[in-house]
Amino acid sequence: MMYENYVGGEWIESESGETFDVRNPADTAEVVGTYQASTRADAERAIGAAVDAQDEWAGTPAPERGRVLRATSEALADREDEITETLVREEGKTRSEAAGEVGRAVDVFAYYGEKARDLGGTAKAPSGRNATLRTRREPLGTVGLITPWNYPIAIPAWKLAPALATGNTVVIKPATAAPNVTRQVFECLDGAGLPDGVANYVTGSGSEVGAALAEDERIDGVSFTGSTSVGTRVARTASSDMKRVQCEMGGKNPTVVMPSADLDRAVEIVGVGAFGTTGQSCTACSRAIVHEAVYDEFVDAIAEYAESLTVGPGLEDPDMGPHVSRSELDATLEYVDVARADGATLETGGAELEGDEYDDGHFVEPTVFSDVESRMRIAQEEVFGPVLVVMKASDFGDAVEVANDVDYGLSASIVTRDLSEANRFIEAAEAGVVKVNEKTTGVELHVPFGGYKDSSTNTYREQGDAGLDFFTTTKTVYVD
Numbered sequence: 001m002m003y004e005n006y007v008g009g010e011w012i013e014s015e016s017g018e019t020f021d022v023r024n025p026a027d028t029a030e031v032v033g034t035y036q037a038s039t040r041a042d043a044e045r046a047i048g049a050a051v052d053a054q055d056e057w058a059g060t061p062a063p064e065r066g067r068v069l070r071a072t073s074e075a076l077a078d079r080e081d082e083i084t085e086t087l088v089r090e091e092g093k094t095r096s097e098a099a100g101e102v103g104r105a106v107d108v109f110a111y112y113g114e115k116a117r118d119l120g121g122t123a124k125a126p127s128g129r130n131a132t133l134r135t136r137r138e139p140l141g142t143v144g145l146i147t148p149w150n151y152p153i154a155i156p157a158w159k160l161a162p163a164l165a166t167g168n169t170v171v172i173k174p175a176t177a178a179p180n181v182t183r184q185v186f187e188c189l190d191g192a193g194l195p196d197g198v199a200n201y202v203t204g205s206g207s208e209v210g211a212a213l214a215e216d217e218r219i220d221g222v223s224f225t226g227s228t229s230v231g232t233r234v235a236r237t238a239s240s241d242m243k244r245v246q247c248e249m250g251g252k253n254p255t256v257v258m259p260s261a262d263l264d265r266a267v268e269i270v271g272v273g274a275f276g277t278t279g280q281s282c283t284a285c286s287r288a289i290v291h292e293a294v295y296d297e298f299v300d301a302i303a304e305y306a307e308s309l310t311v312g313p314g315l316e317d318p319d320m321g322p323h324v325s326r327s328e329l330d331a332t333l334e335y336v337d338v339a340r341a342d343g344a345t346l347e348t349g350g351a352e353l354e355g356d357e358y359d360d361g362h363f364v365e366p367t368v369f370s371d372v373e374s375r376m377r378i379a380q381e382e383v384f385g386p387v388l389v390v391m392k393a394s395d396f397g398d399a400v401e402v403a404n405d406v407d408y409g410l411s412a413s414i415v416t417r418d419l420s421e422a423n424r425f426i427e428a429a430e431a432g433v434v435k436v437n438e439k440t441t442g443v444e445l446h447v448p449f450g451g452y453k454d455s456s457t458n459t460y461r462e463q464g465d466a467g468l469d470f471f472t473t474t475k476t477v478y479v480d
């Protein structure tokens with residue numbers, strides 16, 4: 001099936017006449033969709049449509065904008081099973097993981113649909129008599145949204161919904177590995193009565209379409225989620241002409257396990273955090289930092305946990321699906337070699353899965369390394385696969401030091417029954433999200449989300465009320 005771009009309210013082909021295929025990562029013989037290999041000219045046309053639609057959309061009463069978002073949420077909910085299946089076939093998540101992600105997109109559109117009613121500014125007591133002093137929240141303008149493949153409907157939703165609620169017009173470029181579920185969101189927006197040009201969808205490479213969004217002077221802001229290397233480049237380009245920029249990027253997230261922890265619970269928290277979504281979450285737990293008193297016991301238990309996981313096609317709803325692509329699988333296997341060469345001990349996994357049921361897909365074993373030291377590359381770099389390293393800490397202070405000893409700072413958790421330790425960890429962890437007795441993955445939609453250090457530009461947060469701030473600017477009004 002060939003899919004088109006959505007520009008100015010119409011489904012159209014790229015001027016390039018070129019397309020690219022996306023294959024099912026669990027069965028690479030299946031082409032899931034064929035998409036437009038768009039060019040810079042396609043992106044520029046979409047930006048033009050968004051700029052033309054901006055004044056009218058900004059002038060549309062916010063509750064009416066919210067109505068469109070709530071209708072979009074309802075349309076997504078009506079198609080939940082179909083979209084879930086598309087997501088599994090395209091990106092490889094298990095059916096349960098995909099259903100959770102689609103459900104999140106439904107909720108995000110409903111949430112910002114409601115928020116639109118509360119978008120007025122604030123009134124303040126003026127110093128002079130009979131005067132009015134207040135603020136207005138105004139849209140930023142036309143924004144470019146650049147999204148990754150690993151949450152291909154939730155992340156577009158949590159950028160599109162607040163951007164549209166606040167009166168911006170947008171052009172989105174989804175990742176090439178998984179553009180279909182974002183396209184389905186656009187079908188729902190269209191059906192919900194979104195005016196032509198307000199939201200535009202253009203598929204294609206980062207170097208053509210993504211770069212055009214970061215560079216074009218008509219774009220007022222760029223909201224990017226993806227790797228730190230690409231995000232850093234996007235931030236530099238976009239800020240060179242004073243665009244507002246928000247980049248949410250990679251992670252190397254720790255879970256600290258202290259002796260007071262219930263060990264079974266700690267294993268579950270680390271295991272789900274590390275191997276859920278095949279380790280392909282920015283918040284995945286990739287480092288377990290374990291107190292020496294329970295280290296050996298923990299290593300045995302987490303290796304046993306990894307070996308107990310079922311791996312297979314997402315449609316069969318196993319514990320773990322495939323990697324999204326051959327190149328991501330190869331990158332994971334390369335990191336296995338690097339870790340071994342650096343002296344880490346492979347406890348379990350480390351290989352591509354073979355045999356009839358695996359031969360057509362990108363399947364890898366859940367992998368655990370022990371004897372890992374902080375200086376090793378496997379403890380420092382984002383693998384983005386189901387690879388967990390277990391590191392030994394001599395005491396709480398050492399554990400915190402190791403936890404913070406990376407360039408990233410997205411999510412961090414601790415498993416402990418000691419309240420004082422929990423509180424000290426909350427203060428000391430260099431991460432935008434800190435959790436106690438919880439896995440590093442999983443975020444609520446109504447609280448801010450974002451990282452510290454190289455995980456984020458750390459200017460604006462996404463989600464919740466904070467998610468509105470990036471897309472708005474404040475005007476202060478004095479009336480006498």
Ligand code: NAD
Nearest residue numbers: 147148149174175206210211226227230248249250251282
């Ligand atoms: P990526 O950086 O390769 O790509 C992200 C997006 O940027 C894609 O749409 C891509 O086409 C585009 N792009 C590539 N080159 C570009 C360029 N020169 N100019 C503009 N756009 C360009 O990331 P990915 O592989 O799709 O996703 C995985 C990464 O995303 C991981 O590092 C993960 O940690 C991160 N991530 C972060 C969060 C978060 O909220 N912090 C959430 C999900 C994923």
